[in-house]
Amino acid sequence: MSAERLLHVQREGLLRALCCGGVAEMLESVLDLLLAWDVLQWEEYQSVRPPERPLCHSARELLDLVGSKGEVACGLLLAALNQVLDKAQKASLSFGAGGGGGQGVPWPLPATACQMLQMERPRLVRRLRGRIAAILQSLVKSGDLTAYECDEVQLPIHTPSQQARRLLDLVQSKGDCAAKTLLRLLQQMENSSMSEDGETALPAEVLQYHKKLRSSVLAQSLFLSTYGGTGSLSLDDVYTEGLLEVAQGSGEVPRPLGLEDIFGQVGTLNEEADTVLLSGEAGSGKSTLLQRIHLVWARGEAFEDRLLLFAFSCRRLSSEEREASLRELLFLHCCWPDGDQELIFRYILDHPHHLLFTFDGLDEFRHSFSDERRLCCPTQPAPVSTLLFSLLQGSLMQGVCKVVTSRPQAMGTPLRLYIRKEVQLKGFSPEGISHFVQNHHRDPGVSAHVLDMLRNNSALFGLCHIPVLCWIVSKCYKELLGSRGDRPRTFTDVYLMILQHFFQHRCPQQRTLGSSWETSYADVALRLGRLALWGLKSARYVFSNMELLRCSMTEDDIGTGFLVHSEGSPGSDGKHYEFLHVTLQCFFAALFVVLDDNDSEHSAIPELFNIQKRQVLVSRGCLGPCLSSYCGQEGEPKGHTAKAEKTNLQITATFVSGLLSHRHRGLLLQSCPAAAINKRFREVARALSQGLKKHFRSIPRPVEGEKKSMHAMPEFVWLIKCIYETQDASMARAAVAKLRVEHLKLTYCNIGPVECSALAYVLQHLRSPVGLQLDYNSVGDVGVEQLLPCLHMCSSLHLRNNNVTDEGVRKLTEKVVQFENFLKIALFNNKLTDACMPYFAQLLKAKQNFIALRLGNNYITAVGAELLAEGLRGHRSLQFLGLWGNKIGDNGVQALSKALESSHSLVWLSLVDNGVGSAGARALADLIRSSHTLEDLWLTKNCITREGVEYLLQALEVNSSLKSIWLGGNRLSPEDVEELKRRDNRLIF
Numbered sequence: 011m012s013a014e015r016l017l018h019v020q021r022e023g024l025l026r027a028l029c030c031g032g033v034a035e036m037l038e039s040v041l042d043l044l045l046a047w048d049v050l051q052w053e054e055y056q057s058v059r060p061p062e063r064p065l066c067h068s069a070r071e072l073l074d075l076v077g078s079k080g081e082v083a084c085g086l087l088l089a090a091l092n093q094v095l096d097k098a099q100k101a102s103l104s105f106g107a108g109g110g111g112g113q114g115v116p117w118p119l120p121a122t123a124c125q126m127l128q129m130e131r132p133r134l135v136r137r138l139r140g141r142i143a144a145i146l147q148s149l150v151k152s153g154d155l156t157a158y159e160c161d162e163v164q165l166p167i168h169t170p171s172q173q174a175r176r177l178l179d180l181v182q183s184k185g186d187c188a189a190k191t192l193l194r195l196l197q198q199m200e201n202s203s204m205s206e207d208g209e210t211a212l213p214a215e216v217l218q219y220h221k222k223l224r225s226s227v228l229a230q231s232l233f234l235s236t237y238g239g240t241g242s243l244s245l246d247d248v249y250t251e252g253l254l255e256v257a258q259g260s261g262e263v264p265r266p267l268g269l270e271d272i273f274g275q276v277g278t279l280n281e282e283a284d285t286v287l288l289s290g291e292a293g294s295g296k297s298t299l300l301q302r303i304h305l306v307w308a309r310g311e312a313f314e315d316r317l318l319l320f321a322f323s324c325r326r327l328s329s330e331e332r333e334a335s336l337r338e339l340l341f342l343h344c345c346w347p348d349g350d351q352e353l354i355f356r357y358i359l360d361h362p363h364h365l366l367f368t369f370d371g372l373d374e375f376r377h378s379f380s381d382e383r384r385l386c387c388p389t390q391p392a393p394v395s396t397l398l399f400s401l402l403q404g405s406l407m408q409g410v411c412k413v414v415t416s417r418p419q420a421m422g423t424p425l426r427l428y429i430r431k432e433v434q435l436k437g438f439s440p441e442g443i444s445h446f447v448q449n450h451h452r453d454p455g456v457s458a459h460v461l462d463m464l465r466n467n468s469a470l471f472g473l474c475h476i477p478v479l480c481w482i483v484s485k486c487y488k489e490l491l492g493s494r495g496d497r498p499r500t501f502t503d504v505y506l507m508i509l510q511h512f513f514q515h516r517c518p519q520q521r522t523l524g525s526s527w528e529t530s531y532a533d534v535a536l537r538l539g540r541l542a543l544w545g546l547k548s549a550r551y552v553f554s555n556m557e558l559l560r561c562s563m564t565e566d567d568i569g570t571g572f573l574v575h576s577e578g579s580p581g582s583d584g585k586h587y588e589f590l591h592v593t594l595q596c597f598f599a600a601l602f603v604v605l606d607d608n609d610s611e612h613s614a615i616p617e618l619f620n621i622q623k624r625q626v627l628v629s630r631g632c633l634g635p636c637l638s639s640y641c642g643q644e645g646e647p648k649g650h651t652a653k654a655e656k657t658n659l660q661i662t663a664t665f666v667s668g669l670l671s672h673r674h675r676g677l678l679l680q681s682c683p684a685a686a687i688n689k690r691f692r693e694v695a696r697a698l699s700q701g702l703k704k705h706f707r708s709i710p711r712p713v714e715g716e717k718k719s720m721h722a723m724p725e726f727v728w729l730i731k732c733i734y735e736t737q738d739a740s741m742a743r744a745a746v747a748k749l750r751v752e753h754l755k756l757t758y759c760n761i762g763p764v765e766c767s768a769l770a771y772v773l774q775h776l777r778s779p780v781g782l783q784l785d786y787n788s789v790g791d792v793g794v795e796q797l798l799p800c801l802h803m804c805s806s807l808h809l810r811n812n813n814v815t816d817e818g819v820r821k822l823t824e825k826v827v828q829f830e831n832f833l834k835i836a837l838f839n840n841k842l843t844d845a846c847m848p849y850f851a852q853l854l855k856a857k858q859n860f861i862a863l864r865l866g867n868n869y870i871t872a873v874g875a876e877l878l879a880e881g882l883r884g885h886r887s888l889q890f891l892g893l894w895g896n897k898i899g900d901n902g903v904q905a906l907s908k909a910l911e912s913s914h915s916l917v918w919l920s921l922v923d924n925g926v927g928s929a930g931a932r933a934l935a936d937l938i939r940s941s942h943t944l945e946d947l948w949l950t951k952n953c954i955t956r957e958g959v960e961y962l963l964q965a966l967e968v969n970s971s972l973k974s975i976w977l978g979g980n981r982l983s984p985e986d987v988e989e990l991k992r993r994d995n996r997l998i999f
């Protein structure tokens with residue numbers, strides 16, 4: 011279709027995209043390109059540009075104007091739109107052949123500096139954005155601009171991009187001399203990486219503000235809040251590096267990152283966006299990591315290019331009900347300037363690249379994201395939600411780096427569009443756990459004891475990968491050492507331990523929780539639980555004194571230690587409190603759901619578990635009536651709808667399952683009648699069974715020739731975790747009794763060791779074996795160990811990208827060697843070395859029905875290949891062997907080929923990117939000669955020369971089963987390739 015026609019038929023969609031969110035930036039960026047490509051003349055540009063006219067008028071006029079200029083102009087407009095619009099906006103539009111972005115057009119070189127300003131306009135706008143004040147100052151000094159013109163350019167109603175455009179227009183109107191000065195100044199600044207202030211020193215007021223901000227951030231970040239502000243444990247003493255990875259989809263292989271990488275290029279998905287998302291499950295350490303960033307910045311140990319750091323808590327921002335401008339937000343919420351406010355704010359606006367904004371806990375922000383209103387003006391008051399979202403998506407303070415933390419599921423698609431990159435926090439590694447415990451217990455005897463105990467209880471060790479649980483376990487080590495009988499292995503077990511710890515701390519003479527529960531603390535737990543649940547259902551995590559009173563909380567209740575002081579929102583009166591950690595709030599909420607007997611007619615359980623009805627729960631469901639009498643009205647600010655955070659409700663439901671389990675019945679029965687407990691347990695069982703059935707019903711019919719497969723969603727994993735908490739084998743058996751699939755896919759489901767324990771607990775009851783695909787998770791060696799109990803029901807195990815090491819392989823192979831059904835392993839992209847090759851060799855020797863071994867992208871060398879060859883020699887069933895991206899070289903290939911010569915089963919062999927040369931090719935030729943089964947041989951990206959290919963060709967003469975040898979990326983000239991292709995079309999380059 012012609013460009014003219016495309017413009018015509020898509021007019022409505024194009025207008026919508028150009029006016030998206032009522033912000034002019036999209037249209038103005040398109041205009042920049044059209045001006046640069048000479049599609050628009052200067053006068054035409056002036057006549058269509060906003061803000062001289064309403065945005066939609068400008069957009070319509072632009073389409074009309076370009077439409078009247080013919081096919082080429084229309085093509086270039088489409089190309090400009092293709093460059094400027096984001097992925098989601100482009101999804102429903104077509105850009106025709108000009109969609110390449112106008113980059114192939116041979117533009118003449120600019121003859122004058124003014125022409126340069128015009129032709130380079132889009133890039134210059136970007137380059138100027140953070141340097142406007144400095145450039146203006148220099149241009150005034152050089153006499154090219156007046157102070158009045160300077161002020162005009164910098165009017166605060168304009169965004170930095172608009173200011174850059176106004177500056178360019180102004181300088182262009184002054185002529186070539188001014189244009190040359192501007193280009194020179196910009197170049198000088200970039201070359202010397204000078205600050206935006208050019209040669210002028212930082213104003214004294216700004217310096218003073220910087221110092222004040224530093225000391226305030228330092229004071230706030232020195233101690234970990236979990237410790238109830240006791241100040242006894244500084245962040246320095248206890249901080250342990252967590253595992254950080256860039257999210258999938260960035261095209262990069264995940265590798266552990268350091269703090270600096272959060273701000274670097276690695277993993278960038280969207281160059282134009284400024285917001286970095288730091289995501290992780292509950293308690294994985296997001297807030298602590300942010301606190302670490304604050305601390306090292308405040309001490310001047312890192313991120314020195316960020317002069318000012320503004321740290322926000324979304325929890326606190328949530329309770330801000332007044333409208334505020336950006337200026338108020340910065341000064342009131344972060345640090346009040348003692349000096350000239352005007353000057354400091356001006357500095358902030360002019361130096362976006364010197365600022366860092368952090369927003370902790372976006373999942374705790376009570377208001378939904380809305381794209382309807384975007385704010386550009388930094389002095390205009392607006393609801394805090396509008397301010398926050400305008401900052402995150404960049405219409406406000408473009409160019410400022412923002413880091414926002416959130417649980418993964420809480421970050422909806424609309425906001426994800428504005429994410430520069432996502433960095434995932436995966437909790438502690440096994441070494442991290444040891445490090446944390448040693449930091450926590452400076453007495454080496456105690457830490458060794460705790461670690462020993464963890465090593466002997468792998469389910470608990472798995473839980474400790476989540477830092478908040480590691481903290482609880484370390485804190486409650488005495489309770490743990492004293493625990494007899496049932497060893498703690500579930501979330502609920504661990505949280506009951508902290509309950510016991512705090513209550514016992516209040517009343518040391520009572521030795522066990524059992525004896526004190528009913529008499530002393532059941533009422534306290536109920537009051538805390540009521541407050542906790544009320545908070546969760548309306549996404550409240552900070553409570554005023556008044557709210558505590560409404561839930562009948564006493565000073566003594568507060569003294570138990572589960573609530574800690576919180577700052578509340580600025581300007582709010584009286585003391586404020588929050589739970590030690592939000593997961594503890596979930597635990598108390600669960601206690602309330604399980605124990606409260608005031609309203610036995612209305613059980614909260616069905617709603618808590620029912621995913622679809624969950625929004626109802628927030629506004630008017632069963633939890634509403636049973637709580638409102640205690641806590642009064644919701645008190646939502648007008649125009650806002652609060653939303654309960656779904657993962658917190660899921661965590662609460664998980665605890666409800668655990669508390670109702672038979673193991674903890676004794677405890678509950680002291681405060682609640684048995685009939686009520688039994689009824690609630692039945693409700694949980696029903697809800698879980700219905701939830702799973704819903705998943706099973708959604709399994710599509712298998713495509714012909716393919717296995718029946720279920721791609722599980724994170725919600726499925728949550729249901730399985732609830733079943734694990736119940737520790738009820740019959741429930742686990744019933745859960746999968748009707749699951750009839752051959753393949754269970756759980757990729758990208760945030761599966762760590764804890765989830766592995768739960769999966770194994772349930773999947774061991776499957777009726778027939780499944781292929782279990784756990785690619786792209788964080789299973790690790792501990793997770794592998796947790797999976798062992800279900801491997802007899804697995805036909806294959808896929809663990810691509812899961813941090814598995816040789817130790818994990820040892821445990822895995824030792825186990826699966828006994829299982830007849832187990833036929834395939836895929837461990838692409840893990841941390842395997844030569845040391846685990848004897849385990850695979852042994853597996854192959856012992857299992858003569860094994861089919862596929864895929865070990866690509868690990869650290870296997872010739873030594874490992876030789877060890878593996880031991881197992882391959884004489885093996886009778888292996889069909890697929892994948893060693894892509896290792897370093898086995900010629901020697902390794904020689905050993906493998908020799909061992910495989912006797913194989914009557916091998917169909918597919920991959921040795922891509924392994925440093926294989928012609929000697930290796932010669933060895934493979936022998937294998938080809940002897941094999942009657944091999945069909946595909948992958949040798950791409952090696953260093954095979956012409957000589958090596960000749961060996962392969964000779965062997966092909968006597969082999970008719972081989973269908974293809976892939977040879978692209980070897981040491982062959984284009985002429986060689988052409989000739990070789992002709993000699994045998996099974997050679998593919």
Ligand SMILES: Nc1ncnc2c1ncn2[C@@H]1O[C@H](COP(=O)(O)OP(=O)(O)OP(=O)(O)O)[C@@H](O)[C@H]1O
Nearest residue numbers: 236248249250292293294295296297298477478481
């Ligand atoms: N890197 C770390 N070093 C030491 N302790 C840590 C670390 N990360 C987390 N912790 C411990 O775990 C607790 C919970 O961590 P944090 O609050 O940072 O998790 P989170 O991911 O923000 O949780 P949520 O999503 O539930 O708010 C901390 O208070 C601290 O005790």
